[in-house]
Amino acid sequence: MNRAPLSKIRAVTSRDVARAANVSQALVSRAFTGNGRIAAETRERILKVAAEIGWQPNALAAGMVTGDAPLVAVITTRLSFDWRAQVLSHLLSAFQEWHMKPLLFYAESDDEVDRLLVETIAWRTRGVIVTAGNIAHERAEAILERGQFFAALNRPANHQSAFAIATDNPLGGAMAANLLMAEGRRRYLVLAGLRDGWAAAERTRGYVDALRAAGHEPLVWHSQSMTIEVGKECATTFLEFPVDQRPEAVFSTNDAMALGFYDGLRGRGVSIPDDLSLIGFDNLSASSWTPYQLTTFEQPLDTMVSQVLHYIDSHRREDGGAAVPAPMGQRLGDDSVTYCAPTLIRRLTCKGQA
Amino acid sequence: MNRAPLSKIRAVTSRDVARAANVSQALVSRAFTGNGRIAAETRERILKVAAEIGWQPNALAAGMVTGDAPLVAVITTRLSFDWRAQVLSHLLSAFQEWHMKPLLFYAESDDEVDRLLVETIAWRTRGVIVTAGNIAHERAEAILERGQFFAALNRPANHQSAFAIATDNPLGGAMAANLLMAEGRRRYLVLAGLRDGWAAAERTRGYVDALRAAGHEPLVWHSQSMTIEVGKECATTFLEFPVDQRPEAVFSTNDAMALGFYDGLRGRGVSIPDDLSLIGFDNLSASSWTPYQLTTFEQPLDTMVSQVLHYIDSHRREDGGAAVPAPMGQRLGDDSVTYCAPTLIRRLTCKGQA
DNA sequence: CTGAAAGCGCTTACAG
DNA sequence: CTGAAAGCGCTTACAG
Numbered sequence: 001m002n003r004a005p006l007s008k009i010r011a012v013t014s015r016d017v018a019r020a021a022n023v024s025q026a027l028v029s030r031a032f033t034g035n036g037r038i039a040a041e042t043r044e045r046i047l048k049v050a051a052e053i054g055w056q057p058n059a060l061a062a063g064m065v066t067g068d069a070p071l072v073a074v075i076t077t078r079l080s081f082d083w084r085a086q087v088l089s090h091l092l093s094a095f096q097e098w099h100m101k102p103l104l105f106y107a108e109s110d111d112e113v114d115r116l117l118v119e120t121i122a123w124r125t126r127g128v129i130v131t132a133g134n135i136a137h138e139r140a141e142a143i144l145e146r147g148q149f150f151a152a153l154n155r156p157a158n159h160q161s162a163f164a165i166a167t168d169n170p171l172g173g174a175m176a177a178n179l180l181m182a183e184g185r186r187r188y189l190v191l192a193g194l195r196d197g198w199a200a201a202e203r204t205r206g207y208v209d210a211l212r213a214a215g216h217e218p219l220v221w222h223s224q225s226m227t228i229e230v231g232k233e234c235a236t237t238f239l240e241f242p243v244d245q246r247p248e249a250v251f252s253t254n255d256a257m258a259l260g261f262y263d264g265l266r267g268r269g270v271s272i273p274d275d276l277s278l279i280g281f282d283n284l285s286a287s288s289w290t291p292y293q294l295t296t297f298e299q300p301l302d303t304m305v306s307q308v309l310h311y312i313d314s315h316r317r318e319d320g321g322a323a324v325p326a327p328m329g330q331r332l333g334d335d336s337v338t339y340c341a342p343t344l345i346r347r348l349t350c351k352g353q354a
Numbered sequence: 355m356n357r358a359p360l361s362k363i364r365a366v367t368s369r370d371v372a373r374a375a376n377v378s379q380a381l382v383s384r385a386f387t388g389n390g391r392i393a394a395e396t397r398e399r400i401l402k403v404a405a406e407i408g409w410q411p412n413a414l415a416a417g418m419v420t421g422d423a424p425l426v427a428v429i430t431t432r433l434s435f436d437w438r439a440q441v442l443s444h445l446l447s448a449f450q451e452w453h454m455k456p457l458l459f460y461a462e463s464d465d466e467v468d469r470l471l472v473e474t475i476a477w478r479t480r481g482v483i484v485t486a487g488n489i490a491h492e493r494a495e496a497i498l499e500r501g502q503f504f505a506a507l508n509r510p511a512n513h514q515s516a517f518a519i520a521t522d523n524p525l526g527g528a529m530a531a532n533l534l535m536a537e538g539r540r541r542y543l544v545l546a547g548l549r550d551g552w553a554a555a556e557r558t559r560g561y562v563d564a565l566r567a568a569g570h571e572p573l574v575w576h577s578q579s580m581t582i583e584v585g586k587e588c589a590t591t592f593l594e595f596p597v598d599q600r601p602e603a604v605f606s607t608n609d610a611m612a613l614g615f616y617d618g619l620r621g622r623g624v625s626i627p628d629d630l631s632l633i634g635f636d637n638l639s640a641s642s643w644t645p646y647q648l649t650t651f652e653q654p655l656d657t658m659v660s661q662v663l664h665y666i667d668s669h670r671r672e673d674g675g676a677a678v679p680a681p682m683g684q685r686l687g688d689d690s691v692t693y694c695a696p697t698l699i700r701r702l703t704c705k706g707q708a
Numbered sequence: 709c710t711g712a713a714a715g716c717g718c719t720t721a722c723a724g
Numbered sequence: 725c726t727g728a729a730a731g732c733g734c735t736t737a738c739a740g
Binding site: 377378379380381384390391392393396415417418419420421 | 709710715717
């Protein structure tokens with residue numbers, strides 16, 4: 001258990017490479033950045049020597065000098081249940097492609113997001129992208145003020161100059177309602193999920209509004225979380241209704257609850273889609289599995305991520321933010337959020353009209 | 355489309371804070387690091403002024419001076435299918451707790467891992483942790499040589515001085531075999547997955563060896579990937595066997611394939627566990643869902659992650675690496691990998707002997 | 709307890 | 725085309 005003193009290993013620097021290649025330290029820098037004049041053969045030699053030594057420019061030091069390290073802060077939460085993991089996966093892939101390094105800030109729960117937003121500042125990243133929790137206007141303001149970008153994925157940024165993009169949740173809810181009404185269903189239910197969840201609330205709103213406009217009043221069931229277990233519990237409640245009073249059309253604001261709802265009904269004499277139609281949201285991979293074949297909505301993740309990256313890019317060029325014209329199926333909300341239409345994925349939990 | 359010139363915003367620095375608080379710049383630094391003497395009230399004042407201005411020490415600059423930014427490189431791949439996402443989630447959570455910032459290196463496929471390992475060097479992190487692909491000895495060597503740590507999760511590091519920890523895959527395979535033999539099953543099959551996948555191959559080996567030792571010779575089916583679709587295809591092949599020649603005991607080297615295998619058998623007159631027993635690996639959340647209730651193995655992710663962090667910590671203290679005595683259920687392999695026993699999760703796809 | 713100064717490892721004008 | 729020098733924003737001995 002003898003503990004050696006904390007000795008610092010002297011780092012290999014561009015100076016060591018310069019010495020070995022018999023040039024000035026400045027030339028080593030030029031060889032790697034490509035900036036400034038340098039003879040082709042000198043460059044070759046330097047690169048070769050550096051490779052032998054195993055040296056690469058220190059990105060931290062370079063970032064300090066240029067004031068612009070290719071770093072981006074990403075705020076995320078627990079990656080359980082698929083959808084969040086998909087979002088992160090797409091983002092990471094895009095950053096890798098655009099040669100930016102994501103620095104991850106992980107929130108155990110949504111309340112920690114605000115604190116992480118503050119932590120973010122120490123790293124002088126190009127900007128921050130938020131994929132979890134709620135955003136306070138002042139936080140976005142503080143970050144934008146520094147010249148950093150600020151992007152929110154699937155949530156409002158609560159700031160005019162920030163970029164926010166999300167699935168058109170109200171539209172999805174309305175589409176679900178219309179689909180169910182077209183089937184001639186009568187009694188409607190929505191598994192609304194979190195009372196203070198933004199996306200879930202928007203989906204619920206779109207659904208309820210569309211139904212009311214047609215003279216229907218749906219049941220709205222809220223819950224503390226949006227898991228498969230919650231879905232099952234909802235099924236239990238559903239089964240307590242007299243058979244002739246049970247809802248015939250169920251929209252779940254996410255797939256997890258829809259899957260659980262389905263499971264809770266198995267072996268209970270209820271047939272989907274004969275007795276009721278069920279629609280989910282997210283298009284989780286599990287929704288396509290044999291025992292489910294759930295009709296659901298796919299969120300336009302590719303589009304959203306690519307637009308975030310265009311925003312980041314345009315912010316960098318300082319040409320006044322995302323001047324990109326809104327592609328098909330997008331609209332700009334009053335809340336400055338760019339909304340992208342979800343895609344209906346028809347499977348077997350609704351009556352087909354193929 | 356008029357593009358403003360790329361004007362650099364002058365950064366707010368500790369000097370600005372010093373001026374505002376009427377102290378030297380050095381004191382501002384002391385107020386934040388806690389190193390060096392400083393009067394309590396001076397410190398308070400500086401902190402207050404800094405908060406007003408919204409300044410925090412630039413972690414990049416600090417890292418350069420101290421030669422030790424709290425950065426760690428994490429190599430990961432596509433987060434699809436749950437298990438990888440779980441691994442990353444646990445790691446991120448642990449890093450957040452230990453005040454280290456993960457810099458993510460994302461590989462689209464396993465072949466890219468080697469390149470990412472090289473990219474890693476530019477960032478002068480405390481070390482790197484690999485959760486995807488194969489590791490070349492030279493890569494680990496190059497990193498360790500710099501005084502960085504090197505950890506491999508669920509794969510061998512191929513280097514004596516690196517730290518590698520993994521589920522005891524051969525043990526899992528053997529446990530599956532013993533369980534199935536105890537049921538009195540006769541014809542054995544293993545969905546072996548990737549031919550060159552390390553974990554899958556180890557699970558297969560443990561299974562096959564245990565069976566052979568008891569005089570059984572199992573069928574071994576390899577595949578190009580390890581998805582639910584592959585599992586389904588295996589079911590199709592299975593169904594082509596005459597009924598009295600079909601395997602009665604199936605071990606799948608991951609849950610995804612097991613789930614697909616199950617799905618492929620639905621409605622085909624085969625009963626699980628009456629006609630055959632099925633065991634998976636990973637304990638994906640889906641394995642516990644109503645239509646599956648799959649018997650499987652849980653990988654000791656908590657243990658593995660916490661040991662990785664202890665290694666990182668001990669590496670930092672330079673007390674000669676992980677001197678931590680191996681906890682229960684662990685063994686050190688010839689390959690310098692620390693193996694942790696998986697936990698059998700009994701559900702309904704095996705004959706119970708409750 | 710406080711301040712002036714050196715230095716971390718780079719990049720980039722500025723001379724030559 | 726090349727080199728010497730300044731400077732990025734900090735931390736940490738070193739004096740006082």
